[in-house]
Amino acid sequence: MALPNAVNNYDYARSHLQFRSDRVNHTPRLQLDASCRLRGDAGQQREFVLTAPCIGESMYVATGLIHQPSFEFLMIAEHQSEYAIVRRHASADRDNVETHRLGEPMSTQSGVPARVVALDVYLATHRRMRPITTYEAFHDALLGNRPINGRTTYLGEDGKTQVILEYPAKTTNVGHDRPVWQVDTGPVLVPDFDAADPLQSGRFRLAHLVFNRWDYAELALRCRTEIATIGDPLPATAHYSELHSLSVTNELFVAGDDS
Numbered sequence: 001m002a003l004p005n006a007v008n009n010y011d012y013a014r015s016h017l018q019f020r021s022d023r024v025n026h027t028p029r030l031q032l033d034a035s036c037r038l039r040g041d042a043g044q045q046r047e048f049v050l051t052a053p054c055i056g057e058s059m060y061v062a063t064g065l066i067h068q069p070s071f072e073f074l075m076i077a078e079h080q081s082e083y084a085i086v087r088r089h090a091s092a093d094r095d096n097v098e099t100h101r102l103g104e105p106m107s108t109q110s111g112v113p114a115r116v117v118a119l120d121v122y123l124a125t126h127r128r129m130r131p132i133t134t135y136e137a138f139h140d141a142l143l144g145n146r147p148i149n150g151r152t153t154y155l156g157e158d159g160k161t162q163v164i165l166e167y168p169a170k171t172t173n174v175g176h177d178r179p180v181w182q183v184d185t186g187p188v189l190v191p192d193f194d195a196a197d198p199l200q201s202g203r204f205r206l207a208h209l210v211f212n213r214w215d216y217a218e219l220a221l222r223c224r225t226e227i228a229t230i231g232d233p234l235p236a237t238a239h240y241s242e243l244h245s246l247s248v249t250n251e252l253f254v255a256g257d258d259s
Contacts, residue, residue, distance in 0.1 A: 007129040007253045008149040012034065014124035017051050017077055018131040021106070023114035024059055030075060035123075036189035036204070038156075048201060050189045051075045051123050056087065056109065059249045067093075067109055076201045077149040079121040084201035092236040099202035109205065128256035134181035142174045142181075149255075150183060152209060152217055154248040157193040165189065165209065169252065182212040183252070186240075190219060209242050211250050212224040219244045 015032040030051035039045045040048035053074040056067035069089060077083040084099045100106055105113035126147065132138050141148055149168040157162045171184040174232055184207030197205035211217035228235045 005049055007127040008151045009125045010164045011124040011126050016122050018120045019116055020118040021114035021116050034167040034188045041160040048078050048189060052062050063101055076204055077119060077129040080119055082199050082201045085161040092238045095238055097202050121157055123206040126255040129253040132252040134255055135181060138181045139174050140171050147255040148172060149253045152248050154246050163191055184210045214250050217248045218252060
């Protein structure tokens with residue numbers, strides 16, 4: 001199956017999800033951290049985005065802006081279609097994922113549901129990107145402080161879906177005494193083909209991705225992780241502790257001077 005685009009030219013720093021609800025007359029804007037395309041064996045394709053996290057908050061109050069207990073809030077969404085709200089607490093037992101289609105109400109901390117009436121993904125692009133295929137090109141891009149994007153493609157566990165992870169290469173490393181390089185980035189969106197949620201937006205997991213060659217990558221998936229040996233149930237948090245190795249196709253791209 002062919003890749004959807006010749007390059008990953010998204011400018012994630014200028015890409016956002018905006019949504020509106022009928023409860024508060026305002027528009028939240030969330031910057032994007034990564035995106036994921038799912039391409040079926042018949043060529044059909046869907047694209048989902050992952051927002052950067054924020055802290056759970058009360059809106060436009062004088063004090064007490066941060067909810068107690070505090071939690072991280074992020075969204076996974078498909079443009080004008082569906083979304084997942086992910087709330088991440090200190091205790092994994094309090095974490096929750098809530099999925100809805102556009103137009104359906106979502107829960108709020110106040111207990112008053114809010115119906116999402118607009119869900120818009122804005123994907124900005126760099127004007128010029130070129131592939132990185134050699135150590136020298138990677139070296140020059142890193143030391144030149146150029147934006148670097150990545151794409152990791154593999155066949156999903158269902159044996160028919162092409163998974164295309166796309167992301168900014170946030171942490172990059174290059175050797176000086178030998179021609180070696182490495183990318184460590186995250187979070188990225190990874191589909192979970194065993195998940196039972198009725199909506200695809202709820203069938204993703206967050207992961208960190210590490211690779212230093214073009215045909216192999218390792219994932220650290222976020223999951224419930226026990227942090228003590230005494231207790232019933234054992235206390236746990238969510239951490240990137242589930243490790244996987246994958247045969248993949250890794251690609252890297254650097255933004256040009258006119259990006």
